[in-house]
Amino acid sequence: MKFFIAIALFALCALAQAQEQQTCQVDVQSACGSIGSGEVRNCNARYGAIGHLEHKMQDYIQLQLKKSYEYLLLATHFNSYQMNRPGFQKLYQGLSDRAFDDTIALIKQVTRRGGAVDFSKPHDKGVANPPEVHLNELESLARALDNEKELTLGAIHVHTSATHGTTASREHDPEMAHYLQENFLSKQSASVRKLSGYANDLSKLVSVREPSLSVYLFDEFLQKQ
Structure with a gap:
């Protein structure tokens, strides 16, 4: 049982980390949601230095x-x-x-x-x-x-x-x-x-x-x- 709980926690952490990295996706989900703000500021061409x-x-x-x-x-x-x-x-x-x-x-x-x-x-x-x-x-x-x-x-x-x-x-x-x-x-x-x-x-x-x-x-x- 503890093994399955540990696997579930690991999966949730990985999902949260992926959402933080995919900031454009998060912006789009927020903008298109039921109470979306309409802003997608992180959907840009900026990367690197x-x-x-x-x-x-x-x-x-x-x-x-x-x-x-x-x-x-x-x-x-x-x-x-x-x-x-x-x-x-x-x-x-x-x-x-x-x-x-x-x-x-x-x-x-x-x-x-x-x-x-x-x-x-x-x-x-x-x-x-x-x-x-x-x-x-x-x-x-x-x-x-x-x-x-x-x-x-x-x-x-x-x-x-x-x-x-x-x-x-x-x-x-x-x-x-x-x-x-x-x-x-x-x-x-x-x-x-x-x-x-x-x-x-x-x-x-x-x-x-x-x-x-x-x-x-x-x-x-x-x-x-």
């Missing part, structure tokens, strides 16, 4: 949007009749478009995981203070390289948080880490390598006494990329 990654992702989204704006200003600067550097304009327009597309992709990733992105709140990653863009060709490449490294470090920061979790809970998020690895870290590494090569090549070309022809030919090279 989205709770502590959400604000970090928003920071990175704001950074991507800021860099897209900066690259657009650089592209406009080199597209003017004074500068007339279509190769540099093409390079920076491409970087601006890529950063903007990455912004949209990151927003979709956050909302797919049940998070939200709020652009109404002021943020230190915003675009309130536009950067100085009246730079020469080599200075602009140096600025672009610094920007790409900043974007890379931003992705690494979120990836590290997704991999190692918070100090208190050690909760991690493999799906978010994989998403950043596949879509951002490899791409950013290639971009840093390309721009660092451009900056070093152009620095050698402008070291001659009359660098105008060298800069013109380098711009021609950029147009073909």
Whole structure:
């Protein structure tokens, strides 16, 4: 008899534990019951470490949007009749478009995981203070390289948080880490390598006494990329 009582108690405990874990099911049962509240707050797409990654992702989204704006200003600067550097304009327009597309992709990733992105709140990653863009060709490449490294470090920061979790809970998020690895870290590494090569090549070309022809030919090279 004691054996059957113990089995029954174990089954009841397991059922109660399952109900606690299936919070969406509990919400639905409550909402659809005879005195249901109509609320199913736990029926969402949030899981893993989205709770502590959400604000970090928003920071990175704001950074991507800021860099897209900066690259657009650089592209406009080199597209003017004074500068007339279509190769540099093409390079920076491409970087601006890529950063903007990455912004949209990151927003979709956050909302797919049940998070939200709020652009109404002021943020230190915003675009309130536009950067100085009246730079020469080599200075602009140096600025672009610094920007790409900043974007890379931003992705690494979120990836590290997704991999190692918070100090208190050690909760991690493999799906978010994989998403950043596949879509951002490899791409950013290639971009840093390309721009660092451009900056070093152009620095050698402008070291001659009359660098105008060298800069013109380098711009021609950029147009073909």
